[in-house]
Amino acid sequence: MGCHNTKKSVFSSMKMGLVISILCFLSLCLLNGWQTRFQPINPSSFSNRSRSRNVTILLWYWPFHRSFSLRGDMCWDLYRIPRCRLVDQRSMFPSADVVVFHNRELVQGQKLPFDLPRPQGQRWAWMSLEAPVYNGNLGKYANIFNMTITYRRDSDITIPYGQLLPKAAEEHLVDDVPLNKSSLVCWVVSNYRSQHKRSQVYKELSAVVPVKVYGRWTKTPLPSRALLPTISGCYFYLAFENSLSKDYITEKLWRNAYQGGAVPVVMGAPLGDYKAVLPPNSFIHVDEFASVKDLGEYLQQLAEDKKRYSEYFTWKQQWKVKLYTDWRERLCKICTQYDSLPQQKVYSDLEAWVNNT
Known part of the structure; x- marks a missing residue:
């Protein structure tokens, strides 16, 4: 009888320990979920498992004609942003996920590549750090751009002068x-x-x-x-x-x-x-x-x-x-938000959006 009670007591203790372990595990999962959900995203915390493939960002021309080195895994090496490929070779156009056009050069006469077949799903980004009055005539860019990259907080990608x-x-x-x-x-x-x-x-x-x-x-x-x-x-x-x-x-x-x-x-x-x-x-x-x-x-x-x-x-x-002074850092930032950006967004009236001050 005493032996039977001992076995029963041991079994009960094991059951209780198992329940406590499960509850602890669930608590940790919930806590981790809250932290992941409510903590701000820090690009440096991204791991290489964040995305299954590289995102290729093609800069069509360098702002103000000042170029910088893009050698190696530059976005990761400099800013700890993984799986982000920044290129400036126009031959990469067919495989680029995002093509970025800086507005100053558009104002100066640079042309958009309408003569090239635009791959399905490729996004064109309009980028400017100028105040609206200096952006020129944007009426001709209706239904062209999928993404805005500016200092404004309501841009798709916000690139402030500082923070x-x-x-x-x-x-x-x-x-x-x-x-x-x-x-x-x-x-x-x-x-x-x-x-x-x-x-x-x-x-x-x-x-x-x-x-x-x-x-x-x-x-x-x-x-x-x-x-x-x-x-x-x-x-x-x-x-x-x-x-x-x-x-x-x-x-x-x-x-x-x-x-x-x-x-x-x-x-x-x-x-x-x-x-x-x-x-x-x-x-x-x-x-x-x-x-x-x-x-x-x-x-x-x-x-x-x-x-x-x-x-x-x-x-x-x-x-x-x-x-923020390096255009490469601004462009690499696209990758940290790429997966959360709307897939089908188009700016039907870019001029109206820019002048919404």
Whole structure:
């Protein structure tokens, strides 16, 4: 009898252990599923098993006629994006999954390859980092392109001028921001046009506070090595874009202001677009003030209040600036989203989409 009870007890323990093991396994599966579903995709986490074959991206011509090396498994070697083949040989057209056309060269007279039989399923991508006003006549491109590649967040592939990435634990030290600077407001501008909104705001602002202007317009150009050190001596930097357009936030903010160590005073995209991609209290938007005079007075008061001014740099405790300057990185990004893009999408009115600002 005792032996029978012992066996029964052992069997019960085994059953209980099995149930616990199964429950643990299911819990891990569920947890992993939640993490996979809700964590942002990081291209560097892709494995070579992500896709059964390479995606071939054909760049029809290099932007601004400046080419770069495409040797080897370049997308993987440089950016850890697997199974992504970036080529620029037009002979690869019949086997290309995506063919990319940069708009600047289309404006200058480059032709689309309508004379070639377009393989079934091949997608043509329209790419531009310009504001809409500089993209030329796009009405002739109705029902041609399947994909947009621009700085806009609603593009099929978004290629911003820059973005903020979370710092690793060991990067959380913040560089001291000088609080005694030589200039209140600085602006670097070469392409000055009096009809631009930014020029009008500058004229009004300079009547209220001193604005130090560098660049070809004032015959005080800054060599690249002097740009950021010069801006670091300014409390505020006018990160004014040459166009007021949706999501149009260029290196004037990401590099000049953020990396230069000045608080950016911004104008270009609507206030909501800046708030969507930048930490709060890290920039000052012109639209936040009833008048340019009010803006100027605020800048003066803020520069005198060292504690409040320093709070505009607290974002640096958690974030670091990532600049996008290499066209290869932008193009390799197509592969990270290729499988999730709509199969049959066509832009029936590209001009209307581009000008939807």
